[in-house]
Amino acid sequence: MKAPPTCPRCFGSLHGPNAWSSAWRCDAHGDVLPFQPPRPPSLAAVEALRKNSVVPVWLPWPLPAGWLVTGFGEVGDERTGDRASVVALCGPSITHGPADVLIVAEEPGVGLGAALAGLGGPDPGEGFDAGPPNAKIEVLGHPTPLWCVAGSDDRAVYAGEALGNWLWAIFWPAEAGCLIALSELALLDLRDHELDLPFGAFSPRLGG
Numbered sequence: 001m002k003a004p005p006t007c008p009r010c011f012g013s014l015h016g017p018n019a020w021s022s023a024w025r026c027d028a029h030g031d032v033l034p035f036q037p038p039r040p041p042s043l044a045a046v047e048a049l050r051k052n053s054v055v056p057v058w059l060p061w062p063l064p065a066g067w068l069v070t071g072f073g074e075v076g077d078e079r080t081g082d083r084a085s086v087v088a089l090c091g092p093s094i095t096h097g098p099a100d101v102l103i104v105a106e107e108p109g110v111g112l113g114a115a116l117a118g119l120g121g122p123d124p125g126e127g128f129d130a131g132p133p134n135a136k137i138e139v140l141g142h143p144t145p146l147w148c149v150a151g152s153d154d155r156a157v158y159a160g161e162a163l164g165n166w167l168w169a170i171f172w173p174a175e176a177g178c179l180i181a182l183s184e185l186a187l188l189d190l191r192d193h194e195l196d197l198p199f200g201a202f203s204p205r206l207g208g
Contacts, residue, residue, distance in 0.1 A: 007026035046190060072086065083110055103187070135148075156174045
């Protein structure tokens with residue numbers, strides 16, 4: 001049986017639409033868009049996001065050596081379309097052991113990126129981009145600035161804006177955050193490309 005959707009801001013349970021309201025409701029955060037159960041890495045998951053997503057589905061391509069795609073997530077339903085997408089990846093870190101990475105695209109206010117980053121608010125927070133950017137990532141061929149955002153100590157968090165949506169890059173462990181510069185990541189929108197993706201084991205990082 002399919003698991004029920006959860007709140008994108010806290011991953012708690014939701015009250016579903018009823019005769020009086022078409023909204024999903026979280027006891028802590030009010031009306032929210034539903035975070036659907038994460039999808040294991042597969043072509044079927046890719047096709048579902050291509051069909052449903054209103055926002056880009058960002059994927060680093062070409063993937064750095066040894067990296068694998070390890071899952072997908074989305075926020076929205078059939079009525080709204082997907083207003084946030086997340087692609088999970090895993091690969092060798094600069095330090096010992098593997099690194100997990102989540103790339104999130106979302107409309108402002110959805111809150112999934114902030115929740116995955118370990119932040120309390122729905123967005124990066126006022127003034128997060130006040131200084132010079134900490135990194136740049138190529139998005140559809142254009143250099144795009146990203147800023148470090150203080151989240152949980154076990155991860156490195158970068159946030160910026162691309163095509164009018166929030167762009168988040170979240171790395172575990174925190175030391176793996178240097179990959180954003182050293183790997184020269186370039187993002188493309190998976191909705192517009194048919195790629196032969198290398199899949200790995202389902203990511204434990206999706207869903208909080």
